Amino acid sequence: MTVHFIGAGPGAADLLTVRATRLLAASPVCLYAGTYLDAAVLEHCPEGAHLVDTQGCDLTDITAEMLAAHERGEDVARLCSGDPSVYSAIAEQTRRLDAAGVPWDITPGIAxxxxxxxxxxxxxxxxxxxxxxxxxxxxxxxxxxxxxxxxxxxxxxxxxxxxxxxxxxxxxxxxxxxxxxxxxxxxxxxxxxxxxxxxxxxxxxxxxxxxxxxxxxxxxxxxxxxxxxRAEDFVESHLYSSRRARAADSGGGLR
CATH class of the missing domain: 3.30.950.10 (Tetrapyrrole methylase, C-terminal domain)
Known part of the structure; x- marks a missing residue:
């Protein structure tokens, strides 16, 4: 059993990663923030999945759902808005899971x-x-x-x-x-x-x-x-500049 923290991206069902959809389809439990995502995202979950909208839950409630799933041996898909690396509160959640001995992993998403x-x-x-x-x-x-x-x-x-x-x-x-x-x-x-x-x-x-x-x-x-x-009048990136191309053509290269 594993708790999968999954970046739900901006909330659009077709902007989930392939890995995210695979994990959703294989997880009998899904915790999600209904405030931030399109309901179509949940169509990736298996039929009969236990769905929990966490917008009205506190950290204790969320942790309790994860621990209950752990006891049942069921994987959990924990959908995070955007990418889990920013403002997802996974630090607090994983700290509690570590204390309870519950395994977890993270799948990035489009911010x-x-x-x-x-x-x-x-x-x-x-x-x-x-x-x-x-x-x-x-x-x-x-x-x-x-x-x-x-x-x-x-x-x-x-x-x-x-x-x-x-x-x-x-x-x-x-x-x-x-x-x-x-x-x-x-x-x-x-x-x-x-x-x-x-x-x-x-x-x-x-x-x-x-x-x-x-x-x-x-x-x-x-x-x-x-x-x-609004930038329109700006220099071109050095990476693609003509000066770089000329140096490469002359065999001198750029260092």
Missing amino acids: AWTATAARLGRELTVPEVAQSVVLTRAQRDSTAMPTGESLEAFAATGSTLVLHLAIRRVRELAERLSAHYGEDCPVAVAYRVEQPEEILLRGTLADIADQVEAHDLRQAAVIVVGWAL
């Missing part, structure tokens, strides 16, 4: 922010515009951010910012970020990206809050901020 970039048709790292992507979140009714991980500190680098769990504070965050990026800095918001209910908003730090509030978005959304979203 919602990468799906957002794809839908926007944008690369988030553009030469001499932004070469770093910062994944962070807002802190309100949640655990405190570590010392030094302030929004202003990240914004000061000029990197492309991806904000999770922040949609309810978009107006406040836009005002704070404007001091570093400028009010005309491009912003994109993706709600339930790649799902039937998908909403993609494009704007600036000056108007994005009005758009979000007009659509009454309160959860399941990713915010992307940075000049890479």
Whole structure:
């Protein structure tokens, strides 16, 4: 018996990995966050599977379901929104499973922010515009951010910012970020990206809050901020530059 933590990606059934669908089909128990995924994802589960929507469960409830399955000798598919490496709470869950002697493994998924970039048709790292992507979140009714991980500190680098769990504070965050990026800095918001209910908003730090509030978005959304979203006049990557090609043709190479 194994608990399989599976990245459900942005929640679209056809964006699961082949491994994810195989594990879902072989697991008699599936725990999933109904808030973040399309119900079609569950069609990969076997007929008669025990399905548990965890959006109303706490960590103790979730662990109890896993331990009960362990006692029955049944594999568990634990679907995580996006990729399990970010904001999935698997650290807390696996710590409890380790203490109980329950085996587990992890299957990666497509992160919602990468799906957002794809839908926007944008690369988030553009030469001499932004070469770093910062994944962070807002802190309100949640655990405190570590010392030094302030929004202003990240914004000061000029990197492309991806904000999770922040949609309810978009107006406040836009005002704070404007001091570093400028009010005309491009912003994109993706709600339930790649799902039937998908909403993609494009704007600036000056108007994005009005758009979000007009659509009454309160959860399941990713915010992307940075000049890479609008970059048009930029240098070409050194990897594909003509200078590199000329050096290769001359036999000199590049080191």
